[in-house]
Amino acid sequence: MVSPRFQRALVVGASSGIGAELVRQLAREGTRVAAVARRQSELDALAHELAGAPGAVLARAHDVTDVADVPAAFEEVVRGLGGLDLFVYAAGAMPAVAPEEYDTEKDLAMLDVNLGGCVAWGNAAARYFHSQRSGTFVGIGSIAGDRGRKGAPVYGASKAGMEHYLESLRNRLAERNVRVLTIKPGMVETPMTAHLDKLVMPIKADRAAREILGAAQGRLWNVRYVPLRWFAVSLVIRSIPSFLFRRTSI
Amino acid sequence: MAAAGLNPGGAERRVSAREARPRTGYEYIEGWGMAVGAPARVLRPRSVDEVAAGFAHARRDGVPLTLRGTGCSYGDASVNRAGHVLDVSGMDQILSFDRATGVADCEAGVTLSKLWRHTLPRGHWPMVVSGTMFPTLAGAAGMNIHGKNNFKVGTIGDAILEVDVVLPNGELVTLDRARRPDLFHAVIGGFGMLGAITRVKLKTKRIYSGEVDVKGVSSANLAEMMAYMDAHTADADYLVGWLDCFAGGAAQGRGLVHHARYLDEGEDLNAERTLQVGYQELPLSILGFPKGEVWRMLRLFNHDLGMGFVNWTKHQMGKLEERKGFHRQSHAAFNFLLDYVPNWKFAYGRGGGRGLIQYQVFVPKESAHAALSEVLRRSRERGHTSYLGVLKRHRPDPFLLTHALDGWSLALDFKVTPERRASLWATTDELTQIVLAAGGRFYFAKDAVIGPATARAMYPEGALDRFLALKREVDPDGLLQSDLWRRVFGGDPSRFTAE
Numbered sequence: 001m002v003s004p005r006f007q008r009a010l011v012v013g014a015s016s017g018i019g020a021e022l023v024r025q026l027a028r029e030g031t032r033v034a035a036v037a038r039r040q041s042e043l044d045a046l047a048h049e050l051a052g053a054p055g056a057v058l059a060r061a062h063d064v065t066d067v068a069d070v071p072a073a074f075e076e077v078v079r080g081l082g083g084l085d086l087f088v089y090a091a092g093a094m095p096a097v098a099p100e101e102y103d104t105e106k107d108l109a110m111l112d113v114n115l116g117g118c119v120a121w122g123n124a125a126a127r128y129f130h131s132q133r134s135g136t137f138v139g140i141g142s143i144a145g146d147r148g149r150k151g152a153p154v155y156g157a158s159k160a161g162m163e164h165y166l167e168s169l170r171n172r173l174a175e176r177n178v179r180v181l182t183i184k185p186g187m188v189e190t191p192m193t194a195h196l197d198k199l200v201m202p203i204k205a206d207r208a209a210r211e212i213l214g215a216a217q218g219r220l221w222n223v224r225y226v227p228l229r230w231f232a233v234s235l236v237i238r239s240i241p242s243f244l245f246r247r248t249s250i
Numbered sequence: 251m252a253a254a255g256l257n258p259g260g261a262e263r264r265v266s267a268r269e270a271r272p273r274t275g276y277e278y279i280e281g282w283g284m285a286v287g288a289p290a291r292v293l294r295p296r297s298v299d300e301v302a303a304g305f306a307h308a309r310r311d312g313v314p315l316t317l318r319g320t321g322c323s324y325g326d327a328s329v330n331r332a333g334h335v336l337d338v339s340g341m342d343q344i345l346s347f348d349r350a351t352g353v354a355d356c357e358a359g360v361t362l363s364k365l366w367r368h369t370l371p372r373g374h375w376p377m378v379v380s381g382t383m384f385p386t387l388a389g390a391a392g393m394n395i396h397g398k399n400n401f402k403v404g405t406i407g408d409a410i411l412e413v414d415v416v417l418p419n420g421e422l423v424t425l426d427r428a429r430r431p432d433l434f435h436a437v438i439g440g441f442g443m444l445g446a447i448t449r450v451k452l453k454t455k456r457i458y459s460g461e462v463d464v465k466g467v468s469s470a471n472l473a474e475m476m477a478y479m480d481a482h483t484a485d486a487d488y489l490v491g492w493l494d495c496f497a498g499g500a501a502q503g504r505g506l507v508h509h510a511r512y513l514d515e516g517e518d519l520n521a522e523r524t525l526q527v528g529y530q531e532l533p534l535s536i537l538g539f540p541k542g543e544v545w546r547m548l549r550l551f552n553h554d555l556g557m558g559f560v561n562w563t564k565h566q567m568g569k570l571e572e573r574k575g576f577h578r579q580s581h582a583a584f585n586f587l588l589d590y591v592p593n594w595k596f597a598y599g600r601g602g603g604r605g606l607i608q609y610q611v612f613v614p615k616e617s618a619h620a621a622l623s624e625v626l627r628r629s630r631e632r633g634h635t636s637y638l639g640v641l642k643r644h645r646p647d648p649f650l651l652t653h654a655l656d657g658w659s660l661a662l663d664f665k666v667t668p669e670r671r672a673s674l675w676a677t678t679d680e681l682t683q684i685v686l687a688a689g690g691r692f693y694f695a696k697d698a699v700i701g702p703a704t705a706r707a708m709y710p711e712g713a714l715d716r717f718l719a720l721k722r723e724v725d726p727d728g729l730l731q732s733d734l735w736r737r738v739f740g741g742d743p744s745r746f747t748a749e
Contacts, residue, residue: 071274071276074276075276075291078276078289079276079289083289124275124276127275127277128276128277128278128289130277131277131278131279131280132277132278132289132601133278133600133601134600134601134602177600177601
């Protein structure tokens with residue numbers, strides 16, 4: 001068997017979508033993976049599915065909005081893995097938002113998952129990698145973080161904030177030999193996007209996960225659009241002047 | 251003593267030490283030389299109460315606790331693969347300094363750097379400093395560190411007047427030469443196995459200039475170097491020899507002695523200026539390169555051929571330096587050679603079992619020349635030539651597990667790689683036999699290799715048993731342990747080198 005690209009990995013937000021696919025692919029290539037997610041039943045199903053895979057799966061139920069539990073959960077899984085080489089923050093929430101909806105409670109709950117949880121887990125992982133002087137840190141952002149769209153004011157803001165945080169970590173940890181990679185997926189068919197009417201250039205989660213692991217392995221990318229063609233789309237979208245952008249349905 | 255929570259969760263926040271770090275965290279903790287390390291939960295107390303709370307925390311979790319400062323010990327002295335780590339570097343306040351007597355009263359985590367920056371403008375310099383300014387005073391006391399003036403003033407323990415120690419049962423005691431002198435002399439040099447030092451009161455030296463008078467003296471071989479140093483123990487305040495460990499035959503042990511002395515009152519007409527902290531700063535660039543990046547260049551030379559060339563060049567430069575005669579250098583520039591190139595250790599690699607160990611041997615003066623010559627020859631012969639060799643003269647002191655003796659030490663930096671590790675350990679095993687046969691000792695601030703049989707053999711009659719009896723008295727259930735403790739005092743008692 002080919003040796004795995006990463007010996008020990010931790011995926012937060014592992015019960016469905018891109019996170020679950022990452023766990024599957026990592027475990028199948030022999031990586032020991034800790035799968036962290038809120039729903040124990042989903043984790044159990046994933047662990048059961050991967051029972052015969054070469055890499056062991058270590059499941060830990062945890063709600064990323066429970067920030068106080070993060071240090072203990074982080075220590076528990078890293079101890080269980082016997083170290084850490086790859087960290088992925090894939091937890092994300094994108095509730096449907098009506099055009100004239102301004103629901104603060106709902107928006108803050110989304111920020112707690114997309115940004116608050118990322119910072120809580122990211123700080124624990126960054127400190128560990130800093131002290132270890134090695135590691136790969138992957139954050140799943142979004143093309144939604146590139147522009148303030150009508151449809152998703154707070155989802156976009158949470159991803160933009162997360163990507164800013166990741167860039168800072170990248171610059172901070174570079175001298176410690178730690179790599180921080182921002183992934184900006186386009187439209188991926190996952191439970192999170194199931195409520196959207198139409199998906200533009202959609203890809204399946206397994207392809208997204210494959211591309212993410214490919215980008216995480218090399219040293220080429222700091223920010224990687226998945227699939228890559230979204231880079232070109234994003235260039236165009238980012239260059240549309242504001243007075244025109246507001247007239248579009250993007 | 252009331253044990254407050256280590257993480258009270260209050261709004262109070264403070265950024266301290268060299269980097270802001272979380273109060274507790276799961277981190278990879280390694281020795282300075284990077285060759286040994288393990289992940290551990292790190293607790294960072296900010297008060298004596300929190301130190302005791304940290305002890306209780308480890309007890310509650312049923313795991314041993316290791317004490318750590320800034321992690322300057324080369325080996326596994328502050329590494330704990332079996333439990334938690336208590337890092338006192340956040341307790342870093344200088345409580346008082348008396349300009350008239352030069353006595354400084356400091357919290358455990360005050361570094362030598364912080365201490366000299368405080369005392370220098372007030373006309374004092376620490377009695378003893380290491381080659382780097384970053385150790386904490388608690389770490390320095392726990393290891394009983396020495397400087398280039400060990401032959402003259404002894405170890406840092408000799409300058410310490412009083413320490414506060416939190417014992418494993420949570421009790422806070424103040425120790426000095428009158429109150430529990432047995433414990434005082436064991437805690438200093440006790441490598442954190444008897445209690446956590448939380449306060450250190452020590453005397454500093456009155457100085458009349460921010461500079462020392464320094465002269466480089468090139469030596470053609472070890473005998474010549476030792477003869478020079480022996481001849482000048484009376485008129486020098488500092489003596490340190492650098493060795494080109496690549497040189498063999500008649501040139502074995504060639505190198506450069508630095509001989510320095512303090513300036514007397516009135517000798518430095520610019521004392522007002524040189525006694526300022528700003529005057530002491532080390533250069534920001536080296537040969538025009540920003541010094542933070544210089545290790546990348548050193549990495550290009552980090553192999554036998556490259557370091558052979560670097561050592562040869564340094565020896566030739568030493569001959570030129572000798573022609574300069576006495577010249578002046580700031581205290582910081584003279585003492586803290588290891589801080590010139592930040593992160594120079596990265597030249598040895600940055601992880602994956604790469605790094606360095608420092609193997610420092612202490613040998614009585616009678617057998618020193620023969621033993622050190624053999625150590626140099628044997629390490630070269632085994633293909634593990636030290637990339638840096640440093641020779642110092644020492645004197646005995648009254649501390650129970652002291653490394654210092656009336657003799658010499660040779661510190662050797664050996665490169666560690668996963669491929670060469672086994673052969674390096676086998677080589678140090680041979681060297682250890684040579685040193686023990688010569689009546690020598692080792693030093694826990696540096697050590698990464700010795701085993702139980704070496705510890706048993708190296709101390710004067712009864713010293714180790716007295717130490718172990720004290721350990722049983724104050725820490726009956728073995729709360730305080732480190733990887734070093736388990737390596738040197740556990741395991742196979744017949745082994746001179748631990749795996």
